[in-house]
Amino acid sequence: MGCALSVAPSVATFLSMSTPRRNPCELEIDLFCHGVRMDVSCCIAEDGRPVARTRAGLGSGLEIIIPGNLKDLWVNVPVEEDFVRSSPYLLRKREGRYEVTDARNGEVYVLRLPTEPRWYEGTTSAGTRMREVGVLQGTYLGIYVSNSCMYWYGEPAKNCRFCTTGFNVGVNEVAEKSIEDVVELAQRAKDESGVTFVHFNTGYQKGRGLQQIAPYVKAVKERVGALIGVQAVPPRDSSGLWQYDWLRDLGADHFSFCYEFHTPEVFAELLPGKEETVGQQAFFRAMEYCQARMPKGACSGEIIAGVEPVAATLAAIDYITGVGAFPTVCIFRPVVGSDMEHYPSPRYEDMLPIMRHMYVACRRAGIPIGVAPNIEVSLIVNPDDAQYLVPRTPAFHLDRLWLRMVKLLAQRHFKRAMRPQQVRGTLKPAQLSTMSRP
Amino acid sequence: MIRTPAGDFAVPPDGNVVALQTWLHALQSSAALFHWRQDRAGIDLACAIPVAEQPNRARLKLFAPDMGVMVAFFYKESQVPFSTDRFAYGAMIHRRCAPTESECAASVVWMLSGLHPEQRPEGIKRAFPFDIPR
Numbered sequence: 001m002g003c004a005l006s007v008a009p010s011v012a013t014f015l016s017m018s019t020p021r022r023n024p025c026e027l028e029i030d031l032f033c034h035g036v037r038m039d040v041s042c043c044i045a046e047d048g049r050p051v052a053r054t055r056a057g058l059g060s061g062l063e064i065i066i067p068g069n070l071k072d073l074w075v076n077v078p079v080e081e082d083f084v085r086s087s088p089y090l091l092r093k094r095e096g097r098y099e100v101t102d103a104r105n106g107e108v109y110v111l112r113l114p115t116e117p118r119w120y121e122g123t124t125s126a127g128t129r130m131r132e133v134g135v136l137q138g139t140y141l142g143i144y145v146s147n148s149c150m151y152w153y154g155e156p157a158k159n160c161r162f163c164t165t166g167f168n169v170g171v172n173e174v175a176e177k178s179i180e181d182v183v184e185l186a187q188r189a190k191d192e193s194g195v196t197f198v199h200f201n202t203g204y205q206k207g208r209g210l211q212q213i214a215p216y217v218k219a220v221k222e223r224v225g226a227l228i229g230v231q232a233v234p235p236r237d238s239s240g241l242w243q244y245d246w247l248r249d250l251g252a253d254h255f256s257f258c259y260e261f262h263t264p265e266v267f268a269e270l271l272p273g274k275e276e277t278v279g280q281q282a283f284f285r286a287m288e289y290c291q292a293r294m295p296k297g298a299c300s301g302e303i304i305a306g307v308e309p310v311a312a313t314l315a316a317i318d319y320i321t322g323v324g325a326f327p328t329v330c331i332f333r334p335v336v337g338s339d340m341e342h343y344p345s346p347r348y349e350d351m352l353p354i355m356r357h358m359y360v361a362c363r364r365a366g367i368p369i370g371v372a373p374n375i376e377v378s379l380i381v382n383p384d385d386a387q388y389l390v391p392r393t394p395a396f397h398l399d400r401l402w403l404r405m406v407k408l409l410a411q412r413h414f415k416r417a418m419r420p421q422q423v424r425g426t427l428k429p430a431q432l433s434t435m436s437r438p
Numbered sequence: 439m440i441r442t443p444a445g446d447f448a449v450p451p452d453g454n455v456v457a458l459q460t461w462l463h464a465l466q467s468s469a470a471l472f473h474w475r476q477d478r479a480g481i482d483l484a485c486a487i488p489v490a491e492q493p494n495r496a497r498l499k500l501f502a503p504d505m506g507v508m509v510a511f512f513y514k515e516s517q518v519p520f521s522t523d524r525f526a527y528g529a530m531i532h533r534r535c536a537p538t539e540s541e542c543a544a545s546v547v548w549m550l551s552g553l554h555p556e557q558r559p560e561g562i563k564r565a566f567p568f569d570i571p572r
Binding site: 062084148 | 521
């Protein structure tokens, strides 16, 4: 396989030597904002995971691990976008190990590349390539159960403006995922990659997204055993919220709510499909409903930082943690092919206080972070990644001790939840027959 | 114009020949330069005019997925050499009809811009039921 080529930026771009050395989380944020160029010495095809764009397109980056003394950080670093060409960061392989060099100050950071799972090149019994069914994003298995999102169909398309899901049909992923394929994949990923968390996601399905995911949840919980996350556009009104209870009975452990932008006007402008079909309040209603019935931090509110004003993102974090959910804060990536491709990548200086605030808000709200076993999401700055951003005071160390105890106590619960088990729910609850067709 | 390494294009017999010829004529007669990449399926063209002093990543693939159908698929290739990823920007689908001159002209302008989102021509389908050959 070929090695990577380097595209050198102008040296004049990096005249400033005032950039200090980054700690692991600062480096993670900086890499999200700038991306990384690759030196000719890199042989990612042999040493790392393949770069493949699936789902909304964010997985287009290079998976790396930044080692740290508090925890290692998983990052999916942009490599495909045009802004990467002027990144100060250069990845190279030297004496058998990978490192990035910051051209602004000459600092060198040693990294690890997670290897490609063997099952990526495997096929299911039906002959489907496993990596076209689901991919690892960090340490969890992400499965986009149906690659179609109805927001993409129709004239004009009402897709979320940062998203490229509709462009992946028939290009990088199979369009429909069979239950058998998914079960086989989840089992391989659990056995060979130590996956503990399987995340199911679907695009807008005219109000049927949660129902579409239901059989996959049940099958994986019963036949494989894993922590299971679900993400779909929520019901338009409260009459559909029972579906979350139903999915919990089928084995769902986690729900995430991608409302992306806190400012209603930005939500309406950049998420025209969501605005027209359900509205921003539907996300809030569903998140509040679920979180009120589940342990703290079992739900997450997903937002994008770097598009709306910083104050709005901080307000979003306060709202999400106030509900008891944990904030999943993604740094905006102007993904190749998206409507927002020409937007600038966010500034490091803006993202840093956001991530610090995320950590502080989680701890203030008593949301346990970093407690679930082996769940590292590479597309975001995980809340516990941001512990590198706060001062190491006695209170900080006490808090870490407390979190470690919580993690220890929660181990039994998670172990039980990750066993294959008969679920309580059925795939045809009575409420389904009374649901009106959209 | 299209710079071909050697010989003429082989027009697929089962596709929409009129649509294909209209495209080829429009591209040949434009001032922009396109390179035909013979190692790719269909008629695969790379726009050779730089954008903001960087190589233009715009690609156009003309192919026939079905009898009487021709697809003009716009995309970018990965800039990471070990990746086989493709970035789709949509397609024009011609079922027993040919593109208009203005559609072709707008597409050329779009390719010259490096497939800038704000230059996207009308009539580009963003989701379509065809597998795109390599």
